[in-house]
Amino acid sequence: MAVQSAQILSQDELAAKLAEQPRVELGTFPTPLDACPRLSEAVGGPPLYIKRDDLTGLALGGNKTRNLEFQIGSAIAQGCDSVVAGADAQSNQCRQASAACAKVGLDCFLVLSGGLHTELQGNLLLDHIFGADVTVLEDATIDNLQERIDPIEAELRAQGRKPYRITSMYPEPALRAMCGYLSCALELSTQLSSLPQPPSTIFITSGSGTTHAGFAAGIKVLGLPIKVVGISIKEPADEQRENVAARSQRLAEQLEIPCGLSEDEVHVSGDYIGEKYGLTTPEGLEAIRLTAQHEGILLDPVYTGKTMAGIIAMARAGELPAEQPVIMVHTGGIPAIFAYHEEIMSAL
Numbered sequence: 001m002a003v004q005s006a007q008i009l010s011q012d013e014l015a016a017k018l019a020e021q022p023r024v025e026l027g028t029f030p031t032p033l034d035a036c037p038r039l040s041e042a043v044g045g046p047p048l049y050i051k052r053d054d055l056t057g058l059a060l061g062g063n064k065t066r067n068l069e070f071q072i073g074s075a076i077a078q079g080c081d082s083v084v085a086g087a088d089a090q091s092n093q094c095r096q097a098s099a100a101c102a103k104v105g106l107d108c109f110l111v112l113s114g115g116l117h118t119e120l121q122g123n124l125l126l127d128h129i130f131g132a133d134v135t136v137l138e139d140a141t142i143d144n145l146q147e148r149i150d151p152i153e154a155e156l157r158a159q160g161r162k163p164y165r166i167t168s169m170y171p172e173p174a175l176r177a178m179c180g181y182l183s184c185a186l187e188l189s190t191q192l193s194s195l196p197q198p199p200s201t202i203f204i205t206s207g208s209g210t211t212h213a214g215f216a217a218g219i220k221v222l223g224l225p226i227k228v229v230g231i232s233i234k235e236p237a238d239e240q241r242e243n244v245a246a247r248s249q250r251l252a253e254q255l256e257i258p259c260g261l262s263e264d265e266v267h268v269s270g271d272y273i274g275e276k277y278g279l280t281t282p283e284g285l286e287a288i289r290l291t292a293q294h295e296g297i298l299l300d301p302v303y304t305g306k307t308m309a310g311i312i313a314m315a316r317a318g319e320l321p322a323e324q325p326v327i328m329v330h331t332g333g334i335p336a337i338f339a340y341h342e343e344i345m346s347a348l
């Protein structure tokens with residue numbers, strides 16, 4: 001069914017804007033939009049669909065493929081010879097960055113924080129397979145890691161290297177990354193006609209907020225009357241709302257398109273974080289089990305499991321319109337399952 005839109009930019013105009021940005025092809029698109037009838041029935045919810053960005057193709061998939069197409073495109077356009085990135089040891093971004101670098105022939109330097117799941121499993125194992133230079137700073141935390149990376153980046157520059165720093169902080173790399181999820185919103189907008197009715201809500205995981213901001217900006221600029229709800233996996237809802245709105249406004253300035261969101265237009269739930277980022281929740285583990293056992297689709301314990309936990313809770317509470325479909329954007333994260341095997345097994 002066609003979705004009515006109060007269009008600001010047409011699909012072609014948004015595609016033309018994206019085509020102006022430096023970009024390399026890393027993934028396999030479009031990703032499918034899968035119906036999940038058995039899961040909807042099991043949780044007593046509306047028709048549920050999953051936008052399968054876990055199937056973006058690069059290095060076991062995930063949201064960072066789209067983001068990296070623009071970030072690596074920018075790195076190459078600037079003549080960089082390497083990438084420096086850092087996050088926690090089970091970072092999906094770092095895993096996909098190391099694969100992207102391997103694909104385009106850049107060196108990849110990863111600096112990872114210690115603490116949680118630093119065993120050679122999941123994403124960390126894959127970083128090594130893709131040939132990244134991996135340093136784990138056991139005493140660094142996710143909160144002070146970026147400043148710990150600064151001297152490492154400076155040392156590379158002193159050696160005559162020209163690294164491109166991938167970070168979800170401002171300015172340039174995050175703006176590039178947001179183009180990735182503008183492109184996802186555009187792609188999904190072309191798939192909505194396959195649904196029996198227009199969706200009421202699209203759920204997306206909100207971490208740094210980059211993916212959420214890019215996606216919600218895309219839905220806004222295409223004029224689609226669909227609520228985008230970010231499920232925060234780290235920050236309280238108020239802070240994340242402010243963060244996502246600010247990111248979308250920066251994107252609007254950068255691309256010169258009216259895709260900026262006010263805080264009122266940003267929807268965030270902070271109810272599914274649990275104790276803290278990176279730690280599993282019983283609801284998230286249940287969501288992994290239910291989605292696997294009703295749809296044959298894997299979710300991860302840190303991001304998408306918590307997002308689906310939010311959808312399931314709202315469905316069970318009758319908070320979602322009963323007839324209209326809802327969509328979850330599946331942002332990937334699958335390799336972390338292998339590092340979190342004990343937590344997952346304990347909940348099966």
Ligand SMILES: Cc1ncc(COP(=O)(O)O)c(C=O)c1O
Pocket residue numbers: 062063091092093168205206207208209210211212300303304331332333334
């Ligand atoms: C699997 C997965 N989903 C969602 C996100 C959130 O993306 P963002 O940091 O852009 O909000 C991440 C970030 O690392 C991720 O790895």
